[in-house]
Amino acid sequence: xxxxxxxxxxxxxxxxxxxxxxxxxxxxxxxxxxxxxxxxxxxxxxxxxxxxxxxxxxxxxxxxxxxxxxxxxxxxxxxxxxxxxxxxxxxxxxxxxxxxxxxxxxxxxxxxxxxxxxxxxxxxxxxxxxxxxxxxxxxxxxxxxxxxxxxxxxxxxxxxxxxxxxxxxxxxxxxxxxxxxxxxxxxxxxxxxxxxxxxxxxxxxxxxxxxxxxxxxxxxxxxxxxxxxxxxxxxxxxxxxxxxxxxxxxxxxxxxxxxxxxxxxxxxxxxxxxxxxxxxxxxxxxxxxxxxxxxxxxxxxxxxxxxxxxxxxxxxxxxxxxxxxxxxxxxxxxxxxxxxxxxxxxxxxxxxxxxxxxxxxxxxxxxxxxxxxxxxxxxxxxxxxxxxxxxxxxxxxxxxxxxxxxxxxxxxxxxx
Ligand code: HEM
Numbered sequence: 001x002x003x004x005x006x007x008x009x010x011x012x013x014x015x016x017x018x019x020x021x022x023x024x025x026x027x028x029x030x031x032x033x034x035x036x037x038x039x040x041x042x043x044x045x046x047x048x049x050x051x052x053x054x055x056x057x058x059x060x061x062x063x064x065x066x067x068x069x070x071x072x073x074x075x076x077x078x079x080x081x082x083x084x085x086x087x088x089x090x091x092x093x094x095x096x097x098x099x100x101x102x103x104x105x106x107x108x109x110x111x112x113x114x115x116x117x118x119x120x121x122x123x124x125x126x127x128x129x130x131x132x133x134x135x136x137x138x139x140x141x142x143x144x145x146x147x148x149x150x151x152x153x154x155x156x157x158x159x160x161x162x163x164x165x166x167x168x169x170x171x172x173x174x175x176x177x178x179x180x181x182x183x184x185x186x187x188x189x190x191x192x193x194x195x196x197x198x199x200x201x202x203x204x205x206x207x208x209x210x211x212x213x214x215x216x217x218x219x220x221x222x223x224x225x226x227x228x229x230x231x232x233x234x235x236x237x238x239x240x241x242x243x244x245x246x247x248x249x250x251x252x253x254x255x256x257x258x259x260x261x262x263x264x265x266x267x268x269x270x271x272x273x274x275x276x277x278x279x280x281x282x283x284x285x286x287x288x289x290x291x292x293x294x295x296x297x298x299x300x301x302x303x304x305x306x307x308x309x310x311x312x313x314x315x316x317x318x319x320x321x322x323x324x325x326x327x328x329x330x331x332x333x334x335x336x337x338x339x340x341x342x343x344x345x346x347x348x349x350x351x352x353x354x355x356x357x358x359x360x361x362x363x364x365x366x367x368x369x370x371x372x373x374x375x376x377x378x379x380x381x382x383x384x385x386x387x388x389x390x391x392x393x394x395x396x397x398x399x400x401x402x403x404x405x406x407x408x409x410x411x412x413x414x415x416x
Pocket of ligand 1 (some may be wrong): 059095096097158226241242243245246249250253257291295297298301302341352353354355356358359360361362363364366367
């Protein structure tokens with residue numbers, strides 16, 4: 001990786017080269033235009049915030065609203081999502097699109113059901129799912145780790161946690177596949193998949209109300225705050241956002257994480273030695289470092305100024321969208337020593353990969369559990385895991401918010 005010279009003009013963003021390796025462009029922006037107004041591929045103008053200190057401040061600033069009604073250009077209202085109006089309004093009312101006091105109330109309710117304890121108790125099932133997926137391709141000696149592993153793992157995990165019966169989970173795999181394959185592409189199939197998934201969840205919630213179980217959906221229905229409960233619509237929107245927020249992120253945590261380890265053999269050997277010795281510490285710091293180094297969420301979700309905001313010497317006007325570039329902030333040399341180096345034992349590592357402030361990732365404990373289980377099991381069961389193609393042949397998805405590989409072809413000799 002090489003830095004762009006400082007006398008070059010502003011780098012072009014959102015190109016194919018940028019999708020492959022955005023870090024040199026981010027280094028240039030941090031240095032020369034840390035709060036930078038740019039035109040996005042959708043034609044919408046937005047501010048990109050790339051320094052760590054500014055990013056942290058912006059993520060916690062109550063004047064930067066998450067509610068799209070504050071967007072001056074209102075592209076959401078113009079139907080660019082391709083999802084019909086009424087359904088869209090319903091889908092858009094979720095944690096990531098609302099401000100206090102509504103956000104505070106909904107987050108408190110969901111936190112009662114989605115507890116760290118529920119996640120900890122789920123560990124054996126995540127291990128079982130991980131082993132089952134590896135069993136299915138281990139004998140072949142080759143696999144596409146995105147399609148065969150990183151993609152199905154979080155879908156089955158979240159479905160199980162929510163209480164979606166096993167026999168219905170492959171439908172979710174298909175719907176989610178449609179959503180991830182066509183992200184940014186033809187919209188009809190995506191809208192249809194979203195509709196089916198949303199319809200299924202509404203029906204499931206209805207059923208669980210009469211016949212509750214020990215699952216997260218039943219927990220969402222039970223949760224109450226001063227006698228107030230989630231409505232069925234709110235519970236369905238919540239279940240949907242848990243699936244949506246916890247799916248592609250985890251696919252990319254595993255994909256980007258394995259890829260980074262394959263590109264850094266000395267770090268990977270270090271982790272394998274530590275796992276073989278039964279240690280867990282390097283695995284725990286290692287997952288955090290992989291999130292910092294090449295995390296799944298390149299940009300935090302949209303924010304809109306409700307008052308003029310001074311940020312990094314720029315004046316952000318009312319209605320302007322602000323995009324906090326987590327991937328750039330997490331490589332800021334003002335905050336991280338030697339930021340372009342992958343160091344699995346990095347301890348001073350308050351990265352922004354899970355965001356910051358009131359919208360901090362609700363699913364972080366589950367993501368950590370899945371990430372740690374996936375990486376530890378892959379490296380232990382497929383110890384000689386290697387790329388099956390030249391790195392230059394790999395393609396990145398190139399969406400705006402997420403960063404992840406389309407495929408990750410590998411070869412290996414399985415043990416056990
Ligand atoms: C919020 C990252 C996995 C559920 C967020 C945010 C980030 C993030 C950066 C804040 C976005 C913002 O402020 O604009 C990640 C990463 C993950 C991951 C890197 C995996 C490695 C999950 C999982 C779930 C989940 C597994 C649930 C099953 C959520 C929810 C929010 C959120 C519900 C919204 C919280 C709120 O607005 O109060 N996540 N996430 N995430 N995440 Fe995650």
